[in-house]
Amino acid sequence: MTYHWWDVYKLRAPSAGKESPSSSSSTRYCTMASLANLLVSLLLIAIFSPTPILCYLNQASVRVQQGATNTSAYHTYIVLVEPPPFNADEDMYHHCYESFLPSSRDGDSGKARLVHSYTKVFSGFATMLTDGELDAVAKKPGFVRAFKEKTRYLMTTRTPKFLGLRNSTGFWRDASYGKGVIVGLLDTGIYAKHGSFDDRDIPSPPARWKGSCKATRCNNKLIGAKSFVKHEDTDDEDGHGTHTSSTAAGNFIINASYHGMAAGTASGVAPGAHIAMYKVCNSVGCYESDILAGLDAAIKDGVDVLSISIGLGDKFDKDPIAIGLFSAMSKGIVVVCSGGNDGAEPHSIKNDAPWLITVAAGSVDRSFDVGVNLGNGMSLHGEALNQVAKPMSKMYPLLYSEAQRDCNYMLNHVVAQKIVVCDSEAPWFVDSILQAGAAGVVLVNKASDGYTVTLDDDNSGVVQMSAVLRAYAASSSSRWARASFSYHNTFLGYRPAPVVASFSSRGPSKHFPGVLKPDILAPGLNILAASPWTESKIGPFNILSGTSMAAPHISGVAALIKGLHPDWSPAAVKSAMMTTAYVVNSTGGSVLDEKHGKADAYAMGVGHVNPTRAADPGLVYDLGVIDYAGYICWLLGDRGLATIVRNKSLTCAKLPKVRDVELNYPTITVPLKPTALMVNRTVTNVGPPSSTYVAKLDMPKSLTARVTPNKLVFSKAGEKKTFSVSVSGKGVHGQKHVEGSLSWVSTRHVVRSPIIAVPNLPESPPSQESF
Structure with missing residues (x-):
């Protein structure tokens, strides 16, 4: 009969879990004829032996031979392992992870080599290993995958009014300025004493909040502050985190300016929301293991919105951060990311996973x-x-x-x-x-x-x-x-505005071109927000530019929407912003790019965010874990599903494979070809219970589109309707893609989705061996 580590763990003496484990041990598995003998023997071992707790069936000790590898060539690896089949506590996870680590003859402990332990982003840990030790760890049962750590980099008054937010009126008032919503940020820390983080008129955090605050000042505004950068506190020595957090949810400050410039009342987009800062970066950069530790804590603590102005660019099954952010999304957290500052070149977009809101940067007036x-x-x-x-x-x-x-x-x-x-x-x-x-x-x-x-x-x-x-x-x-x-x-009142900034990265995604990225445009050029250098030349406010500045604007809007609709999924919040965005600038013409040509969807996504309309979108395109799982099966197969979704009850054999063009996204991307391609979408009624929507197509002459049915009639809130869109056409000389749009129009709402037809768009997933 075979037994698992957790059966033994439950019988351990309470004090045993506090002992310092050693990695030197004999065999870590056992098959015995008698259950009684097994329990007695292993209980004695658990109480008196420093051996780490066993995690997986047939877990054998692996010893690295001295001289077999260059022990000085250590790298930080992020290791994913299978989770236990029950709710283990932190101590159980920690001992499990230690048991994976190899031992060497000098008796170094696994405990000392753990950099971070993860339980919410995925089951896994960060550790220092040589290549030879990694090979040994990879042979252990329960090992899933390892990623060599990379360094990531940051994407670095007027905007509430530019976004249509007015104090004491309209949407801002109706959404209570985001009160009760928790905005978490993974960034460079925070200058807690800044006036933007005063808690005037801010209620106590909601009961679901489980976090703690280790800043120099904590209150009802700044309810969380933790540092995951080694040997550093939560203070912001870079200025980036203070700027982004005040942009998303800073409180009102009158007479704000930068040396008299941009004078007025400053505030974040959701000035009533709570802030939780997770310091994972400094002026040098951001290590992946620290980012994941901060993300793990944010999920445990109970944030509602997560704002990340850090560049992620790998294919998402090769990117532990994107995998961790899938976990955040699956737990109901709206994840907002900057699109990157790599300029106007095609395929330069970052943070392109479909479960993220990817933000481009534009100007204000x-x-x-x-x-x-x-x-x-x-x-x-x-x-x-x-x-x-x-x-x-x-x-x-x-x-x-x-x-x-x-x-x-x-x-x-x-x-x-x-x-x-x-x-x-x-x-x-x-x-x-x-x-x-x-x-x-x-x-x-x-x-x-x-x-x-x-x-x-x-x-x-x-x-x-x-x-x-x-x-x-x-x-x-x-x-x-x-x-x-x-x-x-x-x-x-400077015109035209908005204009897409030249530094804002462009789509399509080089990895996943069938899903439009970026998603949406927000202010990111010359943005005034809080600064930690109150006594220096810069002063209490600074002006910065980047998609780093655009992302927290969207995070703030997401917080306002969550305040009004706390039961909406992350995809519903995302859809509400995307389908209500505007594509007209202050002169009445199209939103422009940096050279004052018409901005295309790969520069601005669906258009510029419109918070007031996003609060009441009428219809939303919803998505959940099962939908994404079907897409991952089509794209990456069972290996990708196991890596990203990590749910043993879901297999690609049991799931319908969802093509990229069929993912229930608020945009429609299809191949440009003369034969019609039909795709399906499903919308959910979040407007009046009884409402009727009529399809309106706005297409160039080179495209032909048809919507079936062309009328959607709803009789209750939450009702879903599915429709089909067929698109065919031919390319126009010199154009890399052709754009049109589909709008569902009722007496109160216009729900707009761009249609992008792309020549040579792959109609089958890339070879899964490449992943």
Whole structure:
């Protein structure tokens, strides 16, 4: 008869679990004829022996031979193992994980080599191993998969009004500003004493909250703060985490500004929500093992929304973070991630798993305006973070070299009483140029940045602008190549807005092109939010740009929606935002890209978030674990299912395989071909119980689409209806894809889904051997 480790564990003396285990042991499995003899023998071993508790059937000790591997070549590995078939406590998991670790002749303990233990993101642990030791661990029963740790990197006032949120009125008031919702962030820590984290009018955290706070100040606003970075507390030495957390859920602060710029009342998108900070990064980067430890804690603690401005880019069965985030989603947590800052190149999008909300970055209708007045009478638009009260009283010669655009080369010339023009992508030596007597510096974008001006220099006399000035400086005669600055401070109502930022990463996903990414656009350019450097030159507020800044805007909107609809699934919250997004800018035209061309779906997703409409979407496209499991079966087979979903009751033989184009996503991506392809979608009524929706197609001439049925009639809340969409067409010369849209229209709602037809879109999954 064969017995399992957990049967023995339940009989252990209470004190036995506190002993320090050693990895040196004899055989860790036993088959005995007598149950009584087995229990007596193993109980004595459990009480008196330092041997780690056995975790899996036929668990044999593996000893690594000295000299068999380079023991100095240790790496951190994240190891996934099978979970026990019951609810084990933390101590049981910990001893189980120790039993996996090999022992060496010098008697080192497994306990000392565990970096982190995980129980919620998946069953597994992070540990230091040589390659030879990893091979030994991989041979043990219960081992699933191991990932070599990688370092990940961060994606680095006005926005509530730009998003249509007004104090004491409308959606903000109806959603109680997010009160009772817990927003967790995996980031660089938090400056807890900042006014954004005061708890004025914030109620006590809900009873479901299980976390703790280890910050310098904890209250009803900042209810959680933990550090998973070795030897560091929860303080924010980088500034990123303080900025993102205040953007998502910072409280109201009047008279906020950056040296007088962007003055007004600052607040997060969900100013009434609670904040829980999990420090998993510092200024160096973010180690995967720490990210997973923070994620594991966030799931245990009971967060409702998780905001992650960290880049994930691997295929999701090879990415332990994406796998852990699947666990978070499966437990009802809305997971929001930044889309990446790799610019306007196709296939640069990060965080592309379909269970994540992937956010692109755009501008708002605010400019820190400086007029660059030229000798030919023209005035060009620039921006500056540090402005003086009066314009320049005279014009100064422009100093520019087409051959030497870097700012440091300008020091080879006489710069005194000149305005130096150099490249914004190499702004070093700006301080030296000003100290050498230059009248000013203009940092000019590279051409690919278009009209996006990412402000990052706060020296007085420095203006940043698009590449328009470069042509003037290079072509004008010395007599007319002159300029002066006029300062206009903060200009509100700047148009057009929103515009997709040049740094915002683009789709399609290079791994999974059948699901549109990014999902949605949100403010991410020159965003004012809290800073930890209250006593420094920067001050209590800082202006930063990146999809890191866009993601917490969506996290805040998700918190507001969860406050109104606490029973909605993560997919329903996501669908509500996506199907109500807008695609029209402040001038009445289409949302534009960085070069002021029409932004496509691979730049902005479905469009720009509209919080007020998202609170009442009418219909949602819902998805659950079973739906994703069917998709994973189609894409990756049983191995992918076992790695990501980790539910032994689910097998690909029992699940319908769901093609990427058939996943019940709020967008529709299909191959572009002359023969029609039909896909199905199911919508759930979350609006009035009795309502009727009529299909409206907006398609280019090159596409033909048909919806069956073209009318959906609902009689109760929660009712589901399935419809089919067939699409056929032909490519247009020079276009890599063709876009249209399907809208379901009722008397109160418009539920819009983009339709993207892509030439050569794979109609079968890639070879599973590649995974």
